[in-house]
Amino acid sequence: MEIAIIAHDGKKAEMVQFLNQNREILEHKNITLISTGTTGEKVSKAGLEVNALLSGPLGGDAQIAARVAEGHCHMVLFFRDPLDRHPHEPDILMLMRLCDVHNVPLATNPATAELLIKGL
Numbered sequence: 001m002e003i004a005i006i007a008h009d010g011k012k013a014e015m016v017q018f019l020n021q022n023r024e025i026l027e028h029k030n031i032t033l034i035s036t037g038t039t040g041e042k043v044s045k046a047g048l049e050v051n052a053l054l055s056g057p058l059g060g061d062a063q064i065a066a067r068v069a070e071g072h073c074h075m076v077l078f079f080r081d082p083l084d085r086h087p088h089e090p091d092i093l094m095l096m097r098l099c100d101v102h103n104v105p106l107a108t109n110p111a112t113a114e115l116l117i118k119g120l
């Protein structure tokens, strides 16, 4: 099962903490993690295996959206920062829209992500 992880800058530390807390589940369920570029760097520095794509503003969200649309990505954990501006907002909206189009579970905050992960 492929899960995409994405975190805006103000939320990257929370993403690393979340993944560390759920490391056992991720390993037992044989999950492949993909991510946007900078999120992936932080997560792999914390010792987790992740396939990092492009950075979000350079098209990483769009790459993940394509994987959702093509049926390769089965869940998206996207810790968004609602208090910051993002030049690639259209890509972000596209990713969230395609999750809804293809009925792919999407968590936009740690509380929802916790419920999704526990439900695996």
Ligand SMILES: O=C(CO)COP(=O)(O)O
Residues within 6 Å of the ligand: 006, 007, 008, 009, 036, 037, 038, 039, 040, 054, 055, 056, 057, 060, 061, 086, 092
């Ligand atoms: O901008 C992002 C999501 O919209 C995240 O991208 P990075 O992981 O490259 O910072």
